Amino acid sequence: MRAFTYERAGDAREAAAAVAARPEAKFISGGTNLLDLMKLDIERPAHLVDVSRLPLDRIEDTPEGGLRIGAQVRNSDLAADPRVRSRYPVLSQALLAGASGQIRNKASTGGNLLQRTRCYYFYDRNMPCNKREPGSGCSALEGFSRMHAILGASEACIAVHPSDMAVAMAALDASVETISPDGETRAIPVGDLHRLPGTTPNVETELGHGEMITAVTLPPAPPGRQIYRKVRDRASYAFALVSVAAIVEASGDGIRSARIAMGGVAAKPWRAAEAERALAGAVASDRAYTDAAEAALVGAQGYGGNDFKIPLAKRTVRQTLAAAIERA
């Protein structure tokens, strides 16, 4: 690990200013991903600003009937919060499907959103990677691509975002609040936080240098049954090959509304808007679920090792929809 200096931030604005003041400075919160990458010389901050003790660790009811989750709320506390479990079960399920008990106790809400890909080539400094070293090439394109993207990828990068939590938040239309070094705040829909790779896969989010996530706000819980389903290579403590967050409101034999977000398929949580439109007003049936699954994967492209993800994602969408409706 390269040498760095360390400071503990006094408040959110001070933290943002401290990082903004130095191009090689970074925020550290849980550290579970950042320190891992620093040990491998992939992340090389010269200065760390510790934001883990900032008073952003509360989950508060909003006047609108939603929840405002402080960026420093730990993943385990968020998953165990009674309001989240009863009103936003898809978020609890997603959090509990990710990482291990130890890591959930450390990982923060803001940090979870900003974690980096687990692409093997991003982690292997002996291999070209456009995300790690822009312009060096993508080793995954013609390499092992089992875990890689099938939607929204580019010739420059086919890495996926690994978060489960973000997928549930995308389905819930969550909004990410940030503070900039000048004290300015803004809200970004969670679906707009991460960028698709295009020609600059090294630029992963819309955040500026020194802009810090302070909270994630959930709107009032949408009507309907919420389910998070994760498919992975082992039953626990593994990243998703494919995951689906579904929220389905049924009425009799009909589907009033549906929301579908997929994980493990793209560089960001992937909302399947076409599939959602196809389901709204449809009769609940295998036909409707199958059509929705096809719509969700329109434009999907495999790279050899991950071709299987396309049918896997379709089946997972179909089964998750069926489970959500049957149990409604």
Add this chain to the structure above:
Amino acid sequence: MAETDNRNWPTRRTVLEGGAATGLLLAAGVPVRAQQDAIMAAAAAAAPVPTMPMNLTINKDEFSVELDPRTTLLDALRNHLGLTGSKKGCDHGQCGACTVLVNGRRINACLTLAAMHEGDEITTIEGFAEGDELHPMQAAFVARDGFQCGYCTPGQICSAVGMLSEIRAGWPSHAGTDVAASAALTDAEIRERMSGNICRCAAYPNIVAAIRDAAGEA
């Protein structure tokens, strides 16, 4: 061991891992991977690494140490405070051998900086027994033979104690079908909740049995 600061043992452990913290430059022949050679060379060429003072509370003892900011909590425990019960397996949060309790919660000591834990109550495996009397979880691991080589055991025990607190607090897990309901301590729940601790001897059936026993006693 009320006051212990940088102790420089001329041991294999110190030579292998303590390079930065003991003020030795990292060029001392440490690296394992070829890709680390460049880092080592850069470190050797750089000025001596600055240190920072830290006050850590471990097993109710106060320690004042002066450490490189890079020092993980695990390296602080093992290389600077003589608490080698917490083990280094993968050093990347995947195996759980380094699990300790911080303010009663289990975390991976390898994935956090010592500097981030001033003022926290840190409990390592050395803090579990009361004199010669083993903690119920330790006794259960012995009674059930919940290990073979024993390397993962301190992490397993710390993790299991933390996990039982989580169950008692009503935390849900991925093993349950309804996150809104409270969980019973089934074997499936134990296995899911302990998935951050790997045992390469595969003593899992006995580890699960030990945890079940200890949960019943507590």
